[in-house]
Structure formats: structure tokens, C-alpha cells
Amino acid sequence: MKKILIIEDEINIAELERDYLEIEGFTVEIESDGRKGLNRSQQEQYDLIILDLMLPSLDGFEICRRLRKTSAVPIIMISAKTEDMDKIRGLGLGADDYMIKPFSPLELVARVKAHIARYERLSGFRPDTNDELQIKGLLINKSSRRVFLHDQEIPFSSKEFDLLLFLAGNPNRVLSKEQIYANIWGEEALGDLSTVAVHIRKIREKIESDPSNPQYLETVWGAGYRFNNT
Template structure:
């Protein structure tokens, strides 16, 4: 069965380019040009991935992303002309899995779609880790249920936040560069913006560290990358 991609984009020319390249690569692609209708379609549960523009009539992409995350769990890739770091951080913080800035290469976009779908399927299939619960200090991760507990309290993690945490706790005391983490978690080489890794590392620290500015678990190894200390 073909994977179904929802394109929420009010620029018809861009939306049609996205649709055409996705269909050439074996996907079903559907276009919605309005934010409110886009949200309705996105939360229907019919789509495997959502390409979401930020500047939309009716409702902006940030609000749509936030509302989608409260209903369905599918990869969301934000596609927008706004390229400032603050916009990326805001979008990723609301639950977007990846970010593509306009103008973009259609082949890059398709590669991002394939990579995010593959990573999502790998995670949800239960192949990301063993089913045994993992506990490091006050952090407990249950790969079978995708739940994380800090000092006994369940904390919500977005898709990529959870996958990054799971990878780090199952590979303790190993230094990983931003490039290595991007390739491992986002599943794509060269195309990605590795600033995404730093954003997600900061968000993990905010959720698992008592003092995020002085982390004891996720350590920065200057000039090399990050290491999860046990």
C-alpha cells in the first residue's frame, strides 16, 4: 500500500512541485491550501506524514502542528521560507520532526520524507531497542510503551526527542558528533541542518536534568559532540 502524504501549503506552485515529486517516488500526495481544512485532514488519521507550511490562511503552521500532536502521532516536516533559528526552535518544540527551508531541492524534500518515514517505522515497530525497561539514575525508559519517567513521574517526549534519548541511554559513555546523531536519528546524510540536533539536545536537558545549564547526564564534549554519562 502506498504511503499517503498530506501537503498543507497555500502556494499552489510549490504544493504541486511537492506532490509531483512525491508521486514520482511512489507516494500518494494530497494538497490542502487552507490552515483550518489542513488541520481537519491532518487529524483524520489517514496520512503517514505531513508536510506543513508555516504561513497559511485560516490558521498558521505552528498552531496546526500543536493541535496535530494532540491527536495523531505521525512525522511532521515543516516547510517554510522563515529560516531564522528561533522559528526552527519554535517549530521543533511544538512537535515537528524535521524542517526544510524554501527554496529547497525537490530531491532533498523527497529524501527527508523517506528518511522520516523509515525512522518512524523503525521506532514504532519496536526494533529501536530491546523491550526491557532501561533505568539510568532517576531516568526510566520503557521502549515497549515509548514512555519515559523522571523520578517516577511520566514526562512527555516528542517523536525525535524520545528516539534521541533512547539512542543515548542505550549507548552510554560514547561520544557522538552532531553529524553522527543526525544521520542516526533523522536517518539522512548531508541534507540535514545539524542545528536540529542541538535544539533537541537542549530540550532533552530541560526535561531530564535537574539543572539544564549544568547537565550531569547529557554532557557536551567540546569539539567532539555529546555523551550520555551514567
């Protein structure tokens, strides 16, 4: 049974989310304090975290930032704030999705299922495939979902890893933002294409010696992105 952690200080909202998720067979735990929610998420194993942005003691941005140092667990960030910069910041810190209140609990359940299924699908590689990709000092281990640059491990969020693996698995091929979004987020994510650019920027900051002059993730203006393995 899949286990979900809801970090939300509005108890009525958290309990409503829990009720809908439990109907679908999920085990759900609730934490209303930001710092306690972070500690709980680090001490226990969860399949997905629903994370409110505005929380007492520690906000959702900081929780997401700290979690992404050690964990690739899918994170859906929830907020009443509608500003694009908050969404871009949340996704840039490693959140897999961003939902604005008020929203349909059924939509939340659909997104939870989609993110867990996508995470499991992208983690479950066939045994007869090569488990590692090595490109110019960059090593991507598929089964452990770990990335190393010149033998030093680089922390990646779940979506950052999925995106890097997708591009590296299609070397020297130009992929449009639409193709990337469809393969990594899928239609059920209901987001926008700016999400792709945000994640590309974050990956470049982690693997490129000069993000403004990338050697791995190249921009092909007017067409999309290309992973250069030459």
C-alpha cells in the same frame, strides 16, 4: 500504501508536491487552511506531514506545537523564510526537518522517504532486545515510543525520542555532534549540527529538574554529549 498530509495554502506548490509523491506510490491529501489542517491531522492517521509555515487561520509553528502534544508523526516544515531563528524555532517545536522554498520536488520526495524509513527502522526493535530502558526515574519504552519520568508521561517528538533513545542506549559514552547527527538525521537530511543542540535543549527541558545543571544529558565541552546513568 503510505499516507501523506500536505498543509499548504499555495495550491500550485501543494499539487506539484502531491504529483511527485504520488508517482512514488504515496497516497497524498491536501489541506490549505491551518486550522482545518490541524483538525485533519488529529482525526486521521498519517505516516508523515508536510507543513507550510505561513498559513491562514493557524501558522505552522502552532500546528507543530499542538501536534507534538499527542503525536510523534514525522513532520517536514516548509517555509520561504530563510532566517536561522525560524529554523531553530521549528526544530525546537518538534519538526523533524526544515526545507526552504524554492526546493527540488525530488529532494522533498527523498526526504519524505528517508524520514518514514528512519521512523520505521527506529520503531522496529528485535523481539529479543529489552523493550524498556529504566534510568533513575526515567523510563523509555521502545516499541510504544513513550517516555515516563517518575511515572508521568512526557510527550516527545519523533526526533526527540530517537535522540534520547540513542544516547540512553549508549550510556556513559561521549558521542560527538557528528556521530549523533549521522545516526539520527543521516546524510540525506542535509541539515546542520546546530540541530543537535536544539534537540538536546528541548529534551533537557522535559526530563531535567534543572536544565542548566543536567543529571541525564551531560555536555562534555569540546567533545559532545554523554548520557549519565550512574
